[in-house]
Amino acid sequence: MTLKCDLQYGKGDASYKLTRVGVRNVRKPVVVHREGLGETLNNTLSCAIDIYVDLPADQKGSHMSRNVEVLNEVVDESIRHPITAIEDLAADICRRLLVHHEYAKNAEVHISAEYYKVNKTPQGRDTFEIYTLYAGGTIVRDGPLTKTVGVRAVGMTACPCAQQTVTEMLEYSGDMPVMSHNQRNVCTLMVTMPEDVSIEADDLIDLVEASFSSPTFELLKRPDEGQVVINAHRNTRFVEDVVRQVLDRFVKRYTDLPDSVQVDVVSDSEESIHKHDAYAERTATLGELRAENQ
Amino acid sequence: MTLKCDLQYGKGDASYKLTRVGVRNVRKPVVVHREGLGETLNNTLSCAIDIYVDLPADQKGSHMSRNVEVLNEVVDESIRHPITAIEDLAADICRRLLVHHEYAKNAEVHISAEYYKVNKTPQGRDTFEIYTLYAGGTIVRDGPLTKTVGVRAVGMTACPCAQQTVTEMLEYSGDMPVMSHNQRNVCTLMVTMPEDVSIEADDLIDLVEASFSSPTFELLKRPDEGQVVINAHRNTRFVEDVVRQVLDRFVKRYTDLPDSVQVDVVSDSEESIHKHDAYAERTATLGELRAENQ
């Protein structure tokens, strides 16, 4: 028996286009092979994937199962031929979506995965730290494909303003940085670019971690713990400073990228002295950032 | 001792504008008085509030505490003079932000709160159901204020396609709607408009609930439970249909609103047959929707 439900191709009772139709939070293991990647510990990434295409006004439904079929194809292929970066996977999925959804004008994919990377404490001890990788792709039929590479890292900020206030209140005039409030800062950097441009997620992680008052570490024995605290207080940063540090490092590091690259930086500070978070964000093209940095 | 930390007014080490700087998830109780609102049960709304202003390139930090000062002012006033709608509160906060942050060119506020509303089961039993209210405001200095009214409701959809497939597989030819998969659908409707236009959040809730296969209820005795199931299966809807139903009801209900009103509808279906969600979304101006509905 060949079953066919063609309801999707029929006309819905209300004819409006839909901007995005798809599936969210599909979970798939993806096999990755990248040199210098902490390879053994990241060779299978457990990815959360969102997939969308648009839907014309005269079609009742999108063929939802085709989204997961496309996913299964690329995941199966990754087992035989490990991919090198999840942004390439996102681009690959985008292209296949337009083939499978012949009625769609554009397609969009978002992938996120937990990721481990080797780091070094101030005293030189090796650690594995956890981050989140993001990747995305958008494509317009007969148009170019745009891809996104992003990272999320958790670090630490110490407040310059509270430090100055305390210095005044305690009338301290020595050269030791005094106490301040410090807390977890969660910073996300997303870079959207033409398909032929490449950026290493590992480099973005390094760049974000250098922008905190200090990176944080899972294991800190006594002298390392003291050093992280001292480093953070010698290097106080507002939540705004973290965003600007990321922007500045990005502009200086990627001098070869085209002006059209889109850069989004978000910094969220889980204030130790408040129950709410402080927040800063910049959304700009690389061209705009370069102009401001003259 | 007059303590002053003027670090914020100083110049940061990297001069980039910031798009949004502020505080997130500040929790405040707001006293509301609205007739016909299920008044006793909603006279204090526990609001989660996000506040942002922009920051010029030559200023190191935003004055974060001013955001909470503004919030405290409007909350204190609400105790003496209960407000009638949280979107008015959002608009009020926006204006005050530009006064307190003399360096900012624009301000943005988002508020969300849990909300209870009287509803009726198919058999006519009164119930209190829970929803989420959203309100927002954005303002550009010397420019107009735009406000947002939004609602989130949880209902139920039954799938038309699986129903047709099962009908074929079981070779059923009677007139009873057969089984299908059905599940929670979470639908959000956000309307952004000029300040002088008004929309009742209660009306938006009614409009969204009418767009599911069936609303859901906290208490269903036997005949009501059966009726909800029958209603949903006589009224099958794709996740796409829910969005289009909301759009269509909105276009027909609000004929007096200007074309510039922005309408965003999201429907998320927590598929009973899958571990992932199905999703549909439309983002459009009311003018665009009216043109498609000719």
Next chain:
Amino acid sequence: MTLKCDLQYGKGDASYKLTRVGVRNVRKPVVVHREGLGETLNNTLSCAIDIYVDLPADQKGSHMSRNVEVLNEVVDESIRHPITAIEDLAADICRRLLVHHEYAKNAEVHISAEYYKVNKTPQGRDTFEIYTLYAGGTIVRDGPLTKTVGVRAVGMTACPCAQQTVTEMLEYSGDMPVMSHNQRNVCTLMVTMPEDVSIEADDLIDLVEASFSSPTFELLKRPDEGQVVINAHRNTRFVEDVVRQVLDRFVKRYTDLPDSVQVDVVSDSEESIHKHDAYAERTATLGELRAENQ
């Protein structure tokens, strides 16, 4: 037509008793009246309620809708006669559950709600701060009813060990407390007792807040911010200290409570120097705590 589904009373295909059967996360607004409670801002508490009864081996199903019926009864009554404490509501629900579920031997109720309370900053400024209230009840048929009153508060700890390490590393010999890492600490205190004993949730909140290195506040102008930071660093606490401070204050404050009272304290420290949390917990009867405190 009288519809009856008696499947629940039938025998299931596998005869095992069930420990707990019920509904979770039912949301209800409850009207509360308590003097000195920040009354205007807490007169409606939006409660999340879990309800369970046990189920004998020879009965297929529990009558789930009776749980919500009981809830609706007590919520409706609270509109006409506001309750004074949600632990009384939990006790009331417990008793009614055993009436409605004639087959059950025991019943259990958990309630949580967001709650605002007036506090004072170090400089004496009034603030409203957010907390979580917990209440619970358990009853055995023909046996006594036990109730739970609990609170959750977010405060701040500064680490004594990192402070000492930094003092040594910087060879500082003055009398100013030096920098350390500090962070949000989330502390929960749950007290379970016979029904005729009473404890004020407000007192528990005060007791928990006094046990941090410092309470935290939503609005801190400059001198208050500096004072909170100084207070926390003069009053350094391990995550373990917070639990012991709560225990000690509790033992000293509630000398009249019976030894059988159960005390559970949990402290969770969102470490600013790590990506993971530090944690400490004590579970004991008041009698055990008194014996340790000789």
Next chain:
Amino acid sequence: MTLKCDLQYGKGDASYKLTRVGVRNVRKPVVVHREGLGETLNNTLSCAIDIYVDLPADQKGSHMSRNVEVLNEVVDESIRHPITAIEDLAADICRRLLVHHEYAKNAEVHISAEYYKVNKTPQGRDTFEIYTLYAGGTIVRDGPLTKTVGVRAVGMTACPCAQQTVTEMLEYSGDMPVMSHNQRNVCTLMVTMPEDVSIEADDLIDLVEASFSSPTFELLKRPDEGQVVINAHRNTRFVEDVVRQVLDRFVKRYTDLPDSVQVDVVSDSEESIHKHDAYAERTATLGELRAENQ
């Protein structure tokens, strides 16, 4: 310079024992090698790990960093010698904790990880589905070690009672199962046992999935989708039935396990007709379950 902060060994200001002190949500990648495990896709499990030891009354602090040191040791070893099951890792960590925390009387470890497993749709198509694995260990100094193996699976239930009510309301007398409400059911099975007993997590997953009205699948083409819906409606289950089905399959499958084995089953039904969840739970020893099943 040898830095030493011996504050932890000092006496705190309030002398109470602490039940559990440790670290939570430490994230570590663990290399696993198990035959027949969908090996390529699970060779690195990203684990969330909680570690606790008790603390005597006369010691101020636990040595938190030793917990992470122990973790790093076992993770490093897993890179060279992949482990075969995370419950063995939990047991290993428990033993080492008592060595490193010479003052502790007991130790406790919890591990969870996302896990993919091959499954087959009704029509025989291969799929990869996502589950959660749990593992745990507890040890008392000079006493035995107890370990836990657990799984969490998402499936589907269709309600037998609503089906019967609808059948009556529509006066249907054919032999087709009629419509009902159906929804996601999240079921967790945890088994705690002596160290020398072994259970395969894969077997527990199979056992839980057989206890739903139907398993769910990420990809269902038309006939598979119809078949899943039909299977679920021919196999209606209350949330209570899911727990009892799991118990019954467990008792029949594991006839060799000792009576002392602890079995905990939780089933949570995300009701499509309500905004709240239905819930059922059994906590028992295998001996108790065997006695009830006579």
